Amino acid sequence: MTKMPGRPGTSGGLVLRAGQFVFAxxxxxxxxxxxxxxxxxxxxxLIASMGLQALWSLGLACLDCYALILKRDLQQAFxxxxxxxxxxxxxxxxxxxxxxxxGVVVLFKRDVYFCRRDxxxxxxxxxxxxxxxxxxCACSAASALIMFWILASL
Amino acid sequence: MTKMPGRPGTSGGLVLRAGQFVFAxxxxxxxxxxxxxxxxxxxxxLIASMGLQALWSLGLACLDCYALILKRDLQQAFxxxxxxxxxxxxxxxxxxxxxxxxGVVVLFKRDVYFCRRDxxxxxxxxxxxxxxxxxxCACSAASALIMFWILASL
Numbered sequence: 001m002t003k004m005p006g007r008p009g010t011s012g013g014l015v016l017r018a019g020q021f022v023f024a025x026x027x028x029x030x031x032x033x034x035x036x037x038x039x040x041x042x043x044x045x046l047i048a049s050m051g052l053q054a055l056w057s058l059g060l061a062c063l064d065c066y067a068l069i070l071k072r073d074l075q076q077a078f079x080x081x082x083x084x085x086x087x088x089x090x091x092x093x094x095x096x097x098x099x100x101x102x103g104v105v106v107l108f109k110r111d112v113y114f115c116r117r118d119x120x121x122x123x124x125x126x127x128x129x130x131x132x133x134x135x136x137c138a139c140s141a142a143s144a145l146i147m148f149w150i151l152a153s154l
Numbered sequence: 155m156t157k158m159p160g161r162p163g164t165s166g167g168l169v170l171r172a173g174q175f176v177f178a179x180x181x182x183x184x185x186x187x188x189x190x191x192x193x194x195x196x197x198x199x200l201i202a203s204m205g206l207q208a209l210w211s212l213g214l215a216c217l218d219c220y221a222l223i224l225k226r227d228l229q230q231a232f233x234x235x236x237x238x239x240x241x242x243x244x245x246x247x248x249x250x251x252x253x254x255x256x257g258v259v260v261l262f263k264r265d266v267y268f269c270r271r272d273x274x275x276x277x278x279x280x281x282x283x284x285x286x287x288x289x290x291c292a293c294s295a296a297s298a299l300i301m302f303w304i305l306a307s308l
């Protein structure tokens with residue numbers, strides 16, 4: 001059994017899941033409080049993928065808590081395959097959403113100057129939401145890599 | 155030694171590298187032939203990351219040819235670590251570039267209607283270049299996963 005830090009059913013794993021959930025929730029709050037974000041496909045997709053990420057990481061965090069309290073072992077091939085697939089799907093979707101939102105934010109600020117021309121546009125919220133999305137992605141990528149490494153070494 | 159298809163130094167590995175190179179080069183050609191693409195940060199970043207991807211995959215394709223012709227084994231821990239780091243950096247950079255370019259293309263077409271309002275804007279080229287970038291990413295992701303799997307099983 002691999003004793004890698006951050007593996008499921010340990011406090012390290014729980015910290016990673018909590019990070020994913022908190023940053024994804026913060027991203028959703030920042031974006032949802034920006035009026036008019038629904039006019040932009042990239043920002044709607046960001047909300048959707050961060051919602052999925054938040055749900056997935058909350059579920060896994062609950063499972064980690066259960067394993068920690070009852071001292072259960074989650075490193076079985078069936079569980080690990082499930083975690084790997086879910087983690088990779090969540091990580092790829094959220095990274096894609098964060099990058100496309102980042103591309104649009106940079107376009108608004110530096111290329112077409114929408115932020116300067118239209119002071120009503122909540123560019124600050126878009127930027128903060130994108131930054132939180134990248135932080136959530138970083139936690140998610142760490143989890144996904146750890147899971148893949150454990151599955152490959154099983 | 156893992157006998158995974160697509161491992162370095164085999165014809166499967168060479169096909170993946172060739173795919174990465176061809177799609178990255180096609181993306182660069184499509185984008186470079188679009189007048190005015192330099193006004194958009196996401197498209198400049200796409201060119202830069204696809205250039206890196208093309209150089210990396212061309213180098214690895216040459217190494218695969220060398221290993222195939224001289225029947226050398228490339229599955230050693232030192233080589234594999236180098237391939238994993240390079241492949242992951244190239245795959246993540248090119249996926250980020252493809253997603254941000256995709257976000258901007260969707261914005262132009264569906265959200266702010268730049269393509270309809272300004273017929274001079276080469277939206278077709280932007281779309282084709284983004285599609286090629288995603289195809290190059292897909293080949294790159296396959297290589298990166300195979301390398302990581304082999305390294306974890308060494």
